Amino acid sequence: MSKIVGSRISDHGSRIAAAALGGWLATAGAAELRIGLSADVTTMDPHFVAAQPNLTAQHHVFEPLLHVDERGRPVPVLATWRNPDPLTWEFTLRKGVKFHDGAELTTEDVAFSLERPFTIKGSPGGFTMYVRPIVAREIVDRYTIRLKTAAPYGAIPQDLAEVMIVSKRIAQGASSADFDSGKAAVGTGPYKLVRFARGSRIELARHDPYWGGKLPWDKVTLTILPSDPVRTAALLSGELDAIEHVPTADLARLKKNPNLRLAQAVSWRTIFLHVDQSRDRPPGVLSRAGKPLDRNPLKDVRVRRALSKAINRQAIAERVMEGLARPAASVVSPSVFGHDPALKPEPYDPDGAKKLLAEAGYPDGFGLTIATPNNRYINDEQVAQTVAQMLARVGIATKVEAMPLSVYFGRARNKEFGVALLGWGSLAADLALRSLAATANPDKGYGAWNWGGHSNPKLDQLVERSLGTVDPTQREALAREAAALAAAGVAFIPLHYQVVTWAMKNTLSYQARTDEFTFAHHFKPR
Amino acid sequence: MLAFALRRLLQSIAVLFVMSALVFAGVYAIGNPVDILINPQADQAEIARATAALGLDQPLWRQYWSFIAGAFAGDLGRSFAANVPAVPLILERMPATLELAVAAMVIAVALGIPLGLVAGLRPGSWAGKAIMAGSILGFSLPTFWVGLMLIMVFSVYLGWLPPTGRGETLMVLGVPVSFLSWDGLLHLFMPALNLALFQLSLLIRLTRAGTREALAQDYVRFARAKGLSMERVLRVHVLKNILIPVVTVTGLEFGSLIAFAIVTETIFAWPGMGKLLIDSINVLDRPVIVAYLLIVVLLFVLINLVVDLVYTALDPRVRLARREV
Numbered sequence: 001m002s003k004i005v006g007s008r009i010s011d012h013g014s015r016i017a018a019a020a021l022g023g024w025l026a027t028a029g030a031a032e033l034r035i036g037l038s039a040d041v042t043t044m045d046p047h048f049v050a051a052q053p054n055l056t057a058q059h060h061v062f063e064p065l066l067h068v069d070e071r072g073r074p075v076p077v078l079a080t081w082r083n084p085d086p087l088t089w090e091f092t093l094r095k096g097v098k099f100h101d102g103a104e105l106t107t108e109d110v111a112f113s114l115e116r117p118f119t120i121k122g123s124p125g126g127f128t129m130y131v132r133p134i135v136a137r138e139i140v141d142r143y144t145i146r147l148k149t150a151a152p153y154g155a156i157p158q159d160l161a162e163v164m165i166v167s168k169r170i171a172q173g174a175s176s177a178d179f180d181s182g183k184a185a186v187g188t189g190p191y192k193l194v195r196f197a198r199g200s201r202i203e204l205a206r207h208d209p210y211w212g213g214k215l216p217w218d219k220v221t222l223t224i225l226p227s228d229p230v231r232t233a234a235l236l237s238g239e240l241d242a243i244e245h246v247p248t249a250d251l252a253r254l255k256k257n258p259n260l261r262l263a264q265a266v267s268w269r270t271i272f273l274h275v276d277q278s279r280d281r282p283p284g285v286l287s288r289a290g291k292p293l294d295r296n297p298l299k300d301v302r303v304r305r306a307l308s309k310a311i312n313r314q315a316i317a318e319r320v321m322e323g324l325a326r327p328a329a330s331v332v333s334p335s336v337f338g339h340d341p342a343l344k345p346e347p348y349d350p351d352g353a354k355k356l357l358a359e360a361g362y363p364d365g366f367g368l369t370i371a372t373p374n375n376r377y378i379n380d381e382q383v384a385q386t387v388a389q390m391l392a393r394v395g396i397a398t399k400v401e402a403m404p405l406s407v408y409f410g411r412a413r414n415k416e417f418g419v420a421l422l423g424w425g426s427l428a429a430d431l432a433l434r435s436l437a438a439t440a441n442p443d444k445g446y447g448a449w450n451w452g453g454h455s456n457p458k459l460d461q462l463v464e465r466s467l468g469t470v471d472p473t474q475r476e477a478l479a480r481e482a483a484a485l486a487a488a489g490v491a492f493i494p495l496h497y498q499v500v501t502w503a504m505k506n507t508l509s510y511q512a513r514t515d516e517f518t519f520a521h522h523f524k525p526r
Numbered sequence: 527m528l529a530f531a532l533r534r535l536l537q538s539i540a541v542l543f544v545m546s547a548l549v550f551a552g553v554y555a556i557g558n559p560v561d562i563l564i565n566p567q568a569d570q571a572e573i574a575r576a577t578a579a580l581g582l583d584q585p586l587w588r589q590y591w592s593f594i595a596g597a598f599a600g601d602l603g604r605s606f607a608a609n610v611p612a613v614p615l616i617l618e619r620m621p622a623t624l625e626l627a628v629a630a631m632v633i634a635v636a637l638g639i640p641l642g643l644v645a646g647l648r649p650g651s652w653a654g655k656a657i658m659a660g661s662i663l664g665f666s667l668p669t670f671w672v673g674l675m676l677i678m679v680f681s682v683y684l685g686w687l688p689p690t691g692r693g694e695t696l697m698v699l700g701v702p703v704s705f706l707s708w709d710g711l712l713h714l715f716m717p718a719l720n721l722a723l724f725q726l727s728l729l730i731r732l733t734r735a736g737t738r739e740a741l742a743q744d745y746v747r748f749a750r751a752k753g754l755s756m757e758r759v760l761r762v763h764v765l766k767n768i769l770i771p772v773v774t775v776t777g778l779e780f781g782s783l784i785a786f787a788i789v790t791e792t793i794f795a796w797p798g799m800g801k802l803l804i805d806s807i808n809v810l811d812r813p814v815i816v817a818y819l820l821i822v823v824l825l826f827v828l829i830n831l832v833v834d835l836v837y838t839a840l841d842p843r844v845r846l847a848r849r850e851v
Contacts, residue, residue: 445569
């Protein structure tokens with residue numbers, strides 16, 4: 001664990017580096033944790049782009065008002081909350097929380113942080129959507145702030161769990177580059193940013209007055225290692241103490257190694273197929289001979305159910321995914337708010353599928369093309385190939401068109417695919433269904449990812465009611481009902497929930513998280 | 527000499543223009559970066575806002591026009607993903623790539639020329655045969671595979687060398703370099719060797735062929751007949767004559783070392799420009815892709831210029847002015 005640290009001069013951010021140098025020399029030989037991350041961190045500015053790899057690094061330095069626990073449920077972090085009325089969210093700050101510069105966290109900082117996403121220019125996909133429902137911020141006192149929404153909106157906790165609180169005094173007027181250099185990267189989080197070496201690693205040092213108590217690691221290094229075999233090799237060689245996203249190919253090998261242990265959780269990410277049920281002639285949906293059909297068979301719910309029955313999910317989970325998946329019943333993974341345990345995966349039933357196809361008027365099947373990314377989800381292309389084989393067995397001649405993500409998303413949004421594979425992770429069923437299954441409605445912001453064009457007014461209403469319900473118990477009941485309705489209408493064909501794996505030295509333990517985040521402060525010595 | 531340099535300059539500006547237009551259109555054809563960078567929960571309004579924020583709602587020619595206008599003002603745009611200007615982002619990574627490429631070149635030259643000489647002088651000996659067999663392997667094994675094998679052997683099984691990353695860096699004239707510290711050298715060795723492998727094999731073959739040819743020449747036989755020592759014959763007569771192709775290839779290959787560094791950098795998580803390019807292509811970060819390629823084209827132009835200048839130094843018969851004809 002311990003590693004002697006010699007003198008080191010950074011090429012940028014030398015002010016912080018110099019300050020930290022003293023600290024490192026003093027703690028040389030003290031506990032250090034080195035983690036291998038699987039994706040590049042583009043900036044330390046927590047309000048620029050809402051990308052999970054960035055958030056992973058930023059969560060060490062900054063904290064949101066509330067966060068979700070390893071099961072995806074909202075828990076207080078910097079504040080507790082209550083609803084005096086359905087339009088008001090009152091947050092009460094924890095007293096005595098200190099920023100890294102020693103200043104105390106106040107509601108001024110909170111109000112500023114919830115406003116900052118709007119002020120960032122050139123952001124490609126920021127945090128504005130999380131703070132837009134908040135129409136008024138009312139500072140009651142130093143520790144109490146009331147947030148008002150125009151209409152009741154129950155997903156405020158899930159949304160605000162993504163928005164980091166920064167110090168108003170320091171972040172005011174700061175650019176993203178100031179966060180990268182460390183000048184503005186002053187949060188309340190468990191670790192201080194020592195050095196952000198873009199594309200290489202992030203060096204962190206413990207923030208000792210941390211409100212959450214003393215943490216086991218003085219120093220944390222997050223190393224960016226997107227290449228799977230290399231990340232594994234770095235763990236095996238002892239260069240790293242832990243890695244995230246263990247590749248399926250290395251799983252068996254790491255499991256056998258007595259010096260290592262694994263932590264696993266069923267991810268919030270569901271892999272499923274969007275099937276076009278709105279157009280008359282969706283691309284790739286043809287007769288077996290490759291001729292255009294006079295109508296779209298996928299519009300018929302019996303045909304969609306037949307496709308679902310033809311897929312042996314257990315085989316995909318065990319063989320293609322080598323155990324890193326569980327058969328899926330809906331797009332709402334088991335840990336997600338609004339998952340209905342009563343919903344079971346469609347059993348593998350090729351004969352039933354053939355019967356349904358015959359009933360719907362396709363006794364000889366038809367032709368289909370499944371589009372899939374080939375560098376986004378675990379074994380994505382192999383999964384699509386396997387599904388194609390299974391569909392072929394019930395008479396649906398299926399081809400697979402695989403492409404890199406950078407090409408795939410653009411084409412999917414242009415509606416160039418009839419059947420398309422997608423992975424989705426949301427903290428709540430109603431949030432997922434709002435994007436994936438609600439009728440596309442730009443004014444309300446519904447159906448932005450509804451590639452299949454599923455449309456059911458009853459489902460839209462349920463999603464809207466669920467999101468508009470502030471009481472979590474009532475909301476969960478409505479969200480479940482919506483998820484069940486989407487499943488009954490075969491809005492999509494769910495395939496599996498991914499299983500996410502961490503590997504670490506056997507002297508460590510990690511509370512595996514359903515949202516796939518890797519946090520150094522959640523690693524514990526055993 | 528001046529006219530030569532000027533003409534080179536004009537040619538390279540034309541190349542830069544054509545290339546920027548091609549890359550612009552190419553990235554545009556692949557897809558929309560907003561689709562990849564956008565928060566998945568985003569609604570239609572947010573997608574439209576982000577597209578407009580990046581200027582991607584404009585027609586392509588207008589986007590290109592504002593890029594050209596910015597380029598003349600010295601601004602090649604801001605990275606979509608990192609929100610910092612593209613050129614400093616790339617230049618920040620350049621020392622790491624150059625260090626890796628130079629280290630690889632040093633390994634290739636320091637090993638390649640002596641080994642090639644041995645193979646050329648004693649083609650029938652077991653040493654000569656072994657060297658040639660090794661060079662075939664160096665040619666034909668894919669870089670990424672050799673890289674992974676190096677990591678498996680030297681880091682995982684033997685535990686001698688660190689598997690990834692760049693070690694400690696020290697500042698020299700404001701540039702961070704890693705070859706001056708022991709930790710830095712340990713980190714540098716494996717990626718540099720991996721990158722050098724192809725060029726090393728090339729140099730071995732080139733030197734061997736040149737040596738074989740030179741040994742049969744009259745001036746070598748005459749020198750031997752005069753009673754000069756073998757060592758002097760090699761140094762003055764053989765080596766000097768075979769160096770011209772070696773310098774050409776080394777120079778040209780230095781460019782490809784920088785280009786091929788992408789694979790090595792990805793495997794060894796070496797924080798250089800190539801890795802930045804791959805990351806940028808994955809998210810269609812167009813300003814960075816365009817700026818990177820422009821910088822690489824400039825580098826190639828510079829390298830070729832240096833090669834031409836070294837020629838004149840090595841062979842007085844070569845005159846740059848003669849190329850005007």
